[in-house]
Amino acid sequence: MAIAKAERLMNLALCLLGTRRPLSKRELRGSIEAYLEGGSDDAFNRMFERDKDDLRELGLIIETVENLDGETGYLARRDSNRLPPITLDAEEAAALGLAAKVWQQARLAGAASGALQKLRAAGMPEAEDAYEVHSALEPRIPVHEAAFEPLMLACRDRRPVTFDYRKGNAAKPEQRQVEPWTLECWRGHWYLAGWDRDRSAERVFRLSRITGRVRSRAGVFTAEVPDVVTVRETVESWAGETATRTALIRLRTGAGYPLRSRAVSVRELGNGWDELEIPYGHGLDAWLVEFGPDVVVQEPADLRADVVDRLRAVAKD
Numbered sequence: 001m002a003i004a005k006a007e008r009l010m011n012l013a014l015c016l017l018g019t020r021r022p023l024s025k026r027e028l029r030g031s032i033e034a035y036l037e038g039g040s041d042d043a044f045n046r047m048f049e050r051d052k053d054d055l056r057e058l059g060l061i062i063e064t065v066e067n068l069d070g071e072t073g074y075l076a077r078r079d080s081n082r083l084p085p086i087t088l089d090a091e092e093a094a095a096l097g098l099a100a101k102v103w104q105q106a107r108l109a110g111a112a113s114g115a116l117q118k119l120r121a122a123g124m125p126e127a128e129d130a131y132e133v134h135s136a137l138e139p140r141i142p143v144h145e146a147a148f149e150p151l152m153l154a155c156r157d158r159r160p161v162t163f164d165y166r167k168g169n170a171a172k173p174e175q176r177q178v179e180p181w182t183l184e185c186w187r188g189h190w191y192l193a194g195w196d197r198d199r200s201a202e203r204v205f206r207l208s209r210i211t212g213r214v215r216s217r218a219g220v221f222t223a224e225v226p227d228v229v230t231v232r233e234t235v236e237s238w239a240g241e242t243a244t245r246t247a248l249i250r251l252r253t254g255a256g257y258p259l260r261s262r263a264v265s266v267r268e269l270g271n272g273w274d275e276l277e278i279p280y281g282h283g284l285d286a287w288l289v290e291f292g293p294d295v296v297v298q299e300p301a302d303l304r305a306d307v308v309d310r311l312r313a314v315a316k317d
Contacts, residue, residue: 022065022073145207150214195223243279255294
């Protein structure tokens with residue numbers, strides 16, 4: 001659905017940019033295949049008006065001209081829609097190069113590399129890549145979940161979705177109806193922040209727990225989309241980043257480096273175990289379960305009970 005709309009908008013933009021005289025709705029309908037298949041005149045008129053508004057929102061300047069016969073025509077003059085020259089210094093070029101490398105494991109790799117090549121062909125300076133020359137480390141964002149691409153498109157196009165989601169302590173997945181806001185990568189895992197229609201509240205979903213296919217739904221969002229900062233804070237809070245107190249755990253020696261990096265204090269207990277005090281926020285129980293038998297929660301009691309419940313749910317499968 002998103003690809004078909006993007007293709008239709010591209011064809012309309014090309015028609016409006018490629019004409020030397022205003023084109024009427026009738027002429028545009030006859031030139032664009034998607035409009036020919038659009039059904040009735042009323043359906044075409046609604047689709048055309050939406051597409052025209054979308055192009056204008058994207059920045060295309062579309063002029064409306066009335067000819068001598070009183071017929072309305074449309075065109076987008078090239079001189080009015082020409083972008084100014086792009087000038088980047090060496091540091092900005094290096095930042096773009098680094099950003100392109102980040103996506104090399106995702107399906108965005110081709111688009112990122114292509115955009116970089118076009119900028120270099122237009123005169124963007126070749127910046128020294130500090131990450132390639134002086135380091136064996138390479139920044140990457142892993143994207144292995146099949147749900148990533150459809151959710152990314154749904155966030156971009158503001159389309160509601162449904163999917164089956166399995167919580168960490170649940171034996172079976174359940175269907176969720178969500179208005180997706182944004183995707184965030186936190187501690188190597190991708191999360192979707194959005195509005196859960198069934199619960200009438202904002203929620204965060206870990207992509208690795210989405211089972212089956214993500215399905216798009218017609219209609220508009222029913223809840224207001226917050227700004228980016230608020231969404232990121234929500235992701236961090238639900239993923240366990242926001243700590244309100246501390247927890248005491250035992251951790252097997254040599255295991256759980258991510259936990260050790262967050263520890264407030266570490267004490268050797270002997271016999272292959274260490275005692276750690278770590279920040280305790282929402283979602284910590286799900287994170288601790290991932291370390292399996294290498295972690296034992298000592299306190300608080302409610303965190304210990306949550307971890308035990310999650311482990312029992314996994315053992316039943």
